[in-house]
Amino acid sequence: MTHISALDPGASPLDYYGFELRRHREAAGLTQKQLGDIVNYTGSLVGQIETARKLPTPEFSERVDAALGTGGLLSRLVGLVLRSQLPAWFQQVAELEVRAAEICTFQTHMVHGLLQTPAYARAVLGTLDESDLDDRTAVRLARQQIFDKAEPPVFWMVLSEAALYQEIGGRETMRGQLAHLLALESNPRINVQVLPFSAGAHAGLQGSFTLFxxxxDPAIVYTEGYGSGHPTVNPETARDCSLRYDHLQAxxxxxxxxxxLIRRTMEERYGEQRARDGAPVA
Known part of the structure; x- marks a missing residue:
């Protein structure tokens, strides 16, 4: 167990967050339970976050910032904390997402993490490994905060039609995920195109990739394998992937x-089923 007296704020972003949370809480003259009551969390959770045994969430950070008058300190820190919990091989990619002016991705079989719903992300991450699933899901979803920046990146996703039919997490999860994609339709900075089966052979047959x-600064191409990621600044690779992406969009x-097409698939494949008497079927 981590003892609060031994907490080293320089050990990690999570330790630094806990140190600052404790410092501001004590400066306000509040116990962990009192702060928990104010922000509608348990005092035990406050203590676990202060001792770096539990990850904070953006919602928790916003409430504590408001309660302690920290000027948004914890809300600024929480993104760094959550990114630090990503697999080591992916942390560089998360930094690229933060810095990029434009992100173009082609996905063959599932929705990109930056557009996943909580239920969909949980189903993806829970495949064969349900350990720390709540925290890992929160960490993935925290990456989506890049769209809340004053100048968010322009995001383009070309999604294979197959991903609409790959039932991840069950019918309700898929219905929610496709509804989320449709809700983004009015956002000019987030754009989703579907590559239909009728396209036949196409420029993305070699697999998914993302172009930052x-x-x-030079463009960076990112591809992914089993348990590893491969970002590259090789200009020839970047030109090739840029050309491929142009053809995929076309x-x-x-x-x-x-x-x-997303709407029809959502309604026809994942819509509410009914029995012959008209009653909903679970």
Missing amino acids: QFAG AALPLRDSAG
């Missing part, structure tokens, strides 16, 4: 038609 574009359905 930066203001004033072969994909336009934005409005893509939304129409």
Whole structure:
């Protein structure tokens, strides 16, 4: 067990967060239970976060910032804390997501993590490994905070039609995930195109990839294997993937038609089933 007296704020972002939480709570003259009552969490949870035994969430951070008048300190720290909990091989990619001006991704079999719903992300992460699933899901979802920045990146996703039919997490989870994609339709900075089965052979047959574009810096291409990621700044690779992405976008359905296909799939494949008498079927 970690003892609060031995907590080293320089040991990790999580330790630093806990140290600052404790410092500001004590400066306010509050016990852990009193602070917990104010922000509608248990005092035990406050203590676990202060001793770096539990991950904070963005919601917890916002409530404590408001309660302690920290000027948004913990809300600024929580993104760093959660990114630090990502697998070591993926942490660099999470930093690229934060810095990128434009992110273009092609996905063959599932929705990209930046657009996943909590239930969908949990189902993906829980495959063969349900350990620390709540924390791992929170860490993945925290990456989506890049869209809340003053100048969020422009995000393009070309999604294989197969991903609409790959039933991850069950019918309700898929219905929620596709509904989430449709809800993004009015956001000009988040764009989803579906590559239909009718496209046949296409420029993405070699697999999924993501292209990060930066203001004033070379583009970076990211591909992924089993338990490892492969970012590269090789200009030839970047040019090749950029060309491939252009062809994928050309072969994909336009934005409005893509939304129409997502909507039809959601209603026809994952809509509420009814018995012959009209009653809903679970």
